[in-house]
Amino acid sequence: MPTLPAINAFVRIMTLVVDVDVAIVGSGFSGALCALALRKRGRNVALLERGRHPRFAIGESTTPLTNLLLEELADRYDLPQVRSFSKWGTWQRTRPDVACGLKRGFTFLFHRLAEGFTDDATHARQLLVAASPHDDVADTHWYRAAFDLALVEQAQAAGATYLDELRLEKVGDTGSGMAMEGVRGGERVEIQADFVIDASGPRGFLANALGMGSAPLRWLPATQGVFSHFENVGLWQDVAPPDANPPYPPDAAALHHVFPGGWIWVLRFNNGITSAGAALTDRVAAMVGAADGGPGWDRLLQSLPSVQEQFRDARPTMPFVYSPGVAFRCHQVVGERWALLPSAAGVIDPLLSTGFPLTLLGVARLLEVLETTAPGAERRIALDEYARTTQTELDVTEQLVAALYACMDDPPLFKRLALMYFAAASYSEAVRRLDRAHLAPGFLLNAHPRFGVEIRECAGLAAKVPTGEPRAALFSRIDRAIEPFDTAGLLDFSRRDWYPMRASDLIAGAPKLDASVSEVNRLLERCGLVV
Numbered sequence: 001m002p003t004l005p006a007i008n009a010f011v012r013i014m015t016l017v018v019d020v021d022v023a024i025v026g027s028g029f030s031g032a033l034c035a036l037a038l039r040k041r042g043r044n045v046a047l048l049e050r051g052r053h054p055r056f057a058i059g060e061s062t063t064p065l066t067n068l069l070l071e072e073l074a075d076r077y078d079l080p081q082v083r084s085f086s087k088w089g090t091w092q093r094t095r096p097d098v099a100c101g102l103k104r105g106f107t108f109l110f111h112r113l114a115e116g117f118t119d120d121a122t123h124a125r126q127l128l129v130a131a132s133p134h135d136d137v138a139d140t141h142w143y144r145a146a147f148d149l150a151l152v153e154q155a156q157a158a159g160a161t162y163l164d165e166l167r168l169e170k171v172g173d174t175g176s177g178m179a180m181e182g183v184r185g186g187e188r189v190e191i192q193a194d195f196v197i198d199a200s201g202p203r204g205f206l207a208n209a210l211g212m213g214s215a216p217l218r219w220l221p222a223t224q225g226v227f228s229h230f231e232n233v234g235l236w237q238d239v240a241p242p243d244a245n246p247p248y249p250p251d252a253a254a255l256h257h258v259f260p261g262g263w264i265w266v267l268r269f270n271n272g273i274t275s276a277g278a279a280l281t282d283r284v285a286a287m288v289g290a291a292d293g294g295p296g297w298d299r300l301l302q303s304l305p306s307v308q309e310q311f312r313d314a315r316p317t318m319p320f321v322y323s324p325g326v327a328f329r330c331h332q333v334v335g336e337r338w339a340l341l342p343s344a345a346g347v348i349d350p351l352l353s354t355g356f357p358l359t360l361l362g363v364a365r366l367l368e369v370l371e372t373t374a375p376g377a378e379r380r381i382a383l384d385e386y387a388r389t390t391q392t393e394l395d396v397t398e399q400l401v402a403a404l405y406a407c408m409d410d411p412p413l414f415k416r417l418a419l420m421y422f423a424a425a426s427y428s429e430a431v432r433r434l435d436r437a438h439l440a441p442g443f444l445l446n447a448h449p450r451f452g453v454e455i456r457e458c459a460g461l462a463a464k465v466p467t468g469e470p471r472a473a474l475f476s477r478i479d480r481a482i483e484p485f486d487t488a489g490l491l492d493f494s495r496r497d498w499y500p501m502r503a504s505d506l507i508a509g510a511p512k513l514d515a516s517v518s519e520v521n522r523l524l525e526r527c528g529l530v531v
């Protein structure tokens with residue numbers, strides 16, 4: 001019979017003890033980026049992953065703001081290999097081994113159930129908004145299996161301790177730090193850290209371990225998701241050839257098939273794989289039986305004949321994923337020695353690809369808190385501010401997307417309201433690139449004294465899908481709200497809802513950007529935006 005000290009010694013031998021400054025739970029792109037940045041500041045970091053790379057992850061489509069934020073992070077922390085992922089051209093030149101997709105813009109197509117897609121000369125049932133003037137500086141869709149792996153490899157090379165296939169079981173505040181315990185390959189793991197960043201996504205580690213539960217949605221209807229990766233997905237331009245030269249090839253985009261009660265995304269990668277899936281209100285999800293996965297998807301396509309045509313030869317390359325609740329909100333975002341990234345604190349519907357920019361804004365803010373404050377009162381104040389901003393940005397996104405859901409059966413209203421998103425996003429990008437970020441405070445300008453109020457109020461009004469005089473008043477109000485920030489020709493309705501990216505729009509918008517024409521010209525030159 002072994003003695004008690006002998007058993008303790010045995011248990012000790014079988015325990016891996018990790019003592020770091022910061023432990024990051026979750027090694028998606030956000031966790032890996034945090035690890036990379038913290039290593040650059042000399043912090044000891046552990047990156048803790050439940051699964052194993054390469055692995056499937058949903059959330060793939062970037063935007064100009066996403067890529068600008070990635071660029072800013074890369075510059076701030078001297079991460080040139082990360083920077084090259086911020087544009088299609090540099091990505092293809094430096095990391096052609098990492099799959100991705102070419103995204104030149106946002107394509108919205110408005111369908112009627114059980115009818116083939118048709119449109120008229122005014123493009124009444126479509127909206128195309130270019131995000132870049134040519135491929136080299138274009139955005140991308142991240143093929144997450146490859147992209148996240150590449151970032152994790154970079155984090156490891158930078159000296160982060162990476163533990164995958166780790167089942168974390170406990171977390172607690174010891175009074176001077178955080179202690180976590182888990183199991184990895186039969187071995188016990190103890191992790192001590194001064195601070196824990198939760199990058200484990202929605203309904204993630206801390207939300208469960210601390211029993212935080214989820215907060216109710218205030219504006220969005222409950223939605224369900226069903227999605228997969230496919231091969232042999234047809235081109236939309238073959239199903240519905242454009243009537244003239246569109247601002248970019250409509251398939252080199254985040255393609256949105258919108259219909260009453262939901263929408264389908266189609267994102268093409270350069271490795272023959274296409275990501276596609278649907279977000280559906282509970283009513284539509286029940287109607288098609290989305291919970292059945294593949295058969296539910298097939299039934300949905302039967303009600304959308306033109307989309308069905310696009311998927312005629314498509315074959316899923318992995319089992320369908322069914323998500324009974326796409327959106328998620330959390331009550332609490334920070335504690336004394338921990339913080340959730342925005343992607344762990346909430347997921348709003350992916351309709352406007354808002355997940356990445358919200359997350360990257362949060363990553364930059366949280367890193368700044370950790371860099372500039374010492375544990376104690378000052379850090380608590382900074383963390384509270386981080387939490388407040390995170391919740392406010394999730395709120396405004398939820399309000400806007402909820403209103404768009406209400407208008408899915410009303411393309412003119414949907415499109416007009418969506419212009420508020422495009423105005424805010426393009427203006428924010430331009431002023432950030434001109435070193436005038438203060439002109440566009442908060443995601444979607446939500447902290448701007450005028451635009452912030454207008455976007456919330458217009459979303460609230462649009463959610464009621466007004467008719468008659470209130471509808472006309474709402475359209476005018478949206479136009480008035482957009483005008484001071486429109487540097488993309490969004491209010492030029494002669495463009496028939498096809499918006500190319502034109503240098504001349506940005507130049508004409510120089511006064512709105514508080515910049516001179518020559519500054520805007522230099523910006524266009526520097527960023528390769530002149531065709």
Ligand SMILES: Cc1cc2nc3c(=O)[nH]c(=O)nc-3n(C[C@H](O)[C@H](O)[C@H](O)COP(=O)(O)OP(=O)(O)OC[C@H]3O[C@@H](n4cnc5c(N)ncnc54)[C@H](O)[C@@H]3O)c2cc1C
Binds near residue numbers: 025057059225355
């Ligand atoms: C259907 C859908 C589509 C979306 N599409 C878009 C889009 O097109 N564009 C966009 O900008 N955003 C999109 N989003 C949002 C986007 O998915 C997220 O913003 C993004 O994935 C967040 O990345 P992340 O690295 O923070 O977390 P995740 O990608 O969620 O990664 C979390 C990691 O943590 C690990 N993990 C989880 N639990 C634990 C644990 N207990 N212990 C250790 N590790 C753990 C997981 O295995 C995973 O590797 C979409 C969201 C959904 C639901």
